[in-house]
Amino acid sequence: MKYDxxxxxxxxxxxxxxxxxxxxxxxxxxAFGLIKDGLLDLHLLKYLHLLPKLREWxxxxxxxxxxxxxxxxxxxxxxMTEEGRRNFAKSCLDAVEKYxxxxxxxxxxxxxxxxxxxxxxxxxxxxxSGGSEADNQAIVSAALLGKRKGKTHLIxxxxxxxxxxxTLARLEKDGFDVTLLxxxxxxxxxxxxxxxxxxxDTALVSIMxxxxxxxxxxxxxxxxxxxHEKHVLFHTDAVQAAGHLPIDVKKQxxxxxxxxxxxxxxxxxxxxxxxxxxxxxxxxxxxxxQERGKRAGTENLPAIAGMAVALKxxxxxxxxxxxxxxxxxxRLIAGLSKIPHSALNGDPVRRLPGxxxxxxxxxxxxxxxxxxxxxxxxxxxxxACTSGSLDPSHVxxxxxxxxEVAHGSLRLSLGDDATEADVDYIIExxxxxxxxxxxxxxxxxxxxxxxxxxxxxx
Numbered sequence: 001m002k003y004d005x006x007x008x009x010x011x012x013x014x015x016x017x018x019x020x021x022x023x024x025x026x027x028x029x030x031a032f033g034l035i036k037d038g039l040l041d042l043h044l045l046k047y048l049h050l051l052p053k054l055r056e057w058x059x060x061x062x063x064x065x066x067x068x069x070x071x072x073x074x075x076x077x078x079x080m081t082e083e084g085r086r087n088f089a090k091s092c093l094d095a096v097e098k099y100x101x102x103x104x105x106x107x108x109x110x111x112x113x114x115x116x117x118x119x120x121x122x123x124x125x126x127x128x129s130g131g132s133e134a135d136n137q138a139i140v141s142a143a144l145l146g147k148r149k150g151k152t153h154l155i156x157x158x159x160x161x162x163x164x165x166x167t168l169a170r171l172e173k174d175g176f177d178v179t180l181l182x183x184x185x186x187x188x189x190x191x192x193x194x195x196x197x198x199x200x201d202t203a204l205v206s207i208m209x210x211x212x213x214x215x216x217x218x219x220x221x222x223x224x225x226x227x228h229e230k231h232v233l234f235h236t237d238a239v240q241a242a243g244h245l246p247i248d249v250k251k252q253x254x255x256x257x258x259x260x261x262x263x264x265x266x267x268x269x270x271x272x273x274x275x276x277x278x279x280x281x282x283x284x285x286x287x288x289x290q291e292r293g294k295r296a297g298t299e300n301l302p303a304i305a306g307m308a309v310a311l312k313x314x315x316x317x318x319x320x321x322x323x324x325x326x327x328x329x330x331r332l333i334a335g336l337s338k339i340p341h342s343a344l345n346g347d348p349v350r351r352l353p354g355x356x357x358x359x360x361x362x363x364x365x366x367x368x369x370x371x372x373x374x375x376x377x378x379x380x381x382x383x384a385c386t387s388g389s390l391d392p393s394h395v396x397x398x399x400x401x402x403x404e405v406a407h408g409s410l411r412l413s414l415g416d417d418a419t420e421a422d423v424d425y426i427i428e429x430x431x432x433x434x435x436x437x438x439x440x441x442x443x444x445x446x447x448x449x450x451x452x453x454x455x456x457x458x
Contacts, residue, residue: 008066014047022057029105033067033095035074038084040067040091048099055100065095068107075108080309108305118257118274119248126273126281126291127304131239132163133284134258134273137295138235139167139206141282142256143176146203146233153177153202157189158398159216160208161237165394168206177201186347187216187399194223195230204233209241209257213395213411214346215355217245224253233279239263239271243314244322244352255279259311265416266310267303321416325353328414328423332356335427339434340458341447345396345409354414359401361456362444363408363437371433377426380411404443405455 007021008029030048034041042048051063068075078084092104128134143154156168158180165180172178179197183189189207198205205227210217220236227234235256238247243264249257256279261270275281287296314321333344336358345357360368365381372379381393392406401409412426438444446452 012046014045014050017050017054019057022054022061025058025061027062027064028054029064029066031066032107033065035067035078035088038074038078038087040088040095042095051099062102063100064103064105065092065099065101066105066107067092077312079305080313108301118242118259119250120274121277124274124277126275126294127299128258128271128273128295129269130271131161131237131258131260131263132271134260134271135161135163135206135235135237136167137273137281137284138256138258138275139164139204140171140284141280142204142233142235143171144282145280147176149203151201151203153179153199155179155181155194155197155202155205155207157181157183157207159183159187159211159213159395160206161212161239164206164208164237183216183398185400186350187211187214187345187395188347188350189218189223191219191222191226195226198226198230198232202230202232204235206235206237209236209238209247210245210352211346211395212240213393214357214399215240215351216346217241217350217352220254221252227255228253240352240355243311244318244354246318249274249276261303261307261310264310264314266307267300270300270303270307272307322353325414325418328418328420329353329356331420332412332414332423332426335423336430339431341454341456342434343456345399345401354418356412356414358410359396359405359456360408360410360434361405361454362441362447363434365407365409367437368408368410368430368433371436372429375429375433377429381409402455 007025007027008031009017010031014030030045032044034044054061054063078088095101096104126134126137128137139154143152146152152175154168154171154176156164156178168176168178168180181189181193181197194205194207205223207218207220207223209220218236224234224236233255234253235258236254237258239258239260240263241247242259247257254274255276257274259272259274262268273281281294283294283296285296288298290296290299333348333356336342336356337344339360341361343359345359346355369379369381392401392403393409396406396409397403410430414423443452447454
């Protein structure tokens with residue numbers, strides 16, 4: 001039986017090779033080549049001149065150069081353009097010819113680095129299929145590890161994404177005690193309420209960075225500091241925030257963070273989980289040793305690379321995009337606020353730059369969406385993830401909207417290419433659609449006649 005015997009040779013270890021070593025090996029991986037100015041950088045490998053000696057000792061040996069590892073921060077920049085990829089590939093081919101190598105091993109382990117905007121060490125990143133999987137793994141892992149220490153209490157809020165709420169509900173059936181904190185009428189949780197809820201047996205606090213429906217931004221840094229002081233793990237679902245709001249996991253005392261690639265124009269089906277070094281993590285998926293043994297299954301590397309580039313691009317242009325979106329957001333809010341008996345959902349200031357959420361009395365949200373779609377306006381009523389549900393949004397109910405008003409909600413997200421003309425068109429069409437639906441609504445006639453009281457002032 002023939003065996004392959006492979007050595008991973010790190011930096012200066014090449015100088016220690018003996019003839020006996022070389023004759024025992026079938027393959028040698030030289031580590032690592034890096035990226036500098038978009039080209040292959042070999043400055044760490046000081047003993048490449050010894051390769052002919054290895055060939056002399058063992059002519060059958062295959063010698064491969066590994067490029068990447070945790071220190072290859074330039075990978076994302078290089079891979080961003082076709083020209084960058086072409087130039088990098090040429091520099092690799094030049095190295096193969098110069099040193100008589102048998103191949104190149106691309107070891108792009110950590111596409112998301114500090115430059116991607118969350119302030120994490122690449123080795124603290126685990127790639128997932130999206131935000132939902134990342135939420136599940138973070139919460140379940142913290143809960144089960146806490147249980148080993150007698151800590152079975154979990155804290156979250158009533159307005160979380162269902163990826164969090166459903167996971168907590170499952171754990172509650174398994175004997176965990178779950179506290180869902182209320183939020184105020186603007187959708188913000190009070191730090192004092194978090195402090196009051198933390199107990200000796202609290203294993204985790206999980207509070208979303210920004211709400212997906214109403215856009216309200218939570219006081220993450222204050223909550224993180226509190227959890228750090230109380231020695232309680234803190235997880236945040238940052239799916240809506242990543243690429244749109246500044247994130248610094250160290251400064252904000254975040255132990256675990258979830259994000260999803262498609263929320264900043266990356267490929268669908270990609271996401272990641274940040275886990276602070278030293279925080280234990282359990283597998284949800286068993287099998288292979290991918291993601292340092294914490295997520296089995298072959299990674300979708302092209303999609304991951306696309307996500308990394310998209311996140312870096314979003315963060316690089318965050319300031320200018322935010323400034324432009326804020327102006328459009330305020331223009332849209334001002335226009336829709338002129339519709340009688342309507343109200344903005346969420347905090348008017350502490351909200352995502354591109355989020356606008358309204359409730360209108362006397363209409364059904366689903367009917368409004370159909371008419372808006374016919375006019376070329378893509379919108380949602382409540383959460384886009386539960387668009388097929390007839391139940392009112394749990395988020396709108398949590399901020400005090402009555403059922404009949406919550407049914408008439410409209411959520412709009414301003415994209416990077418939105419213009420003032422787009423905003424003005426939306427205001428015009430939504431205003432007309434609201435009038436049209438109200439004229440057809442018996443419920444609205446009851447409001448106008450005084451049989452039912454209005455919720456919102458005219």
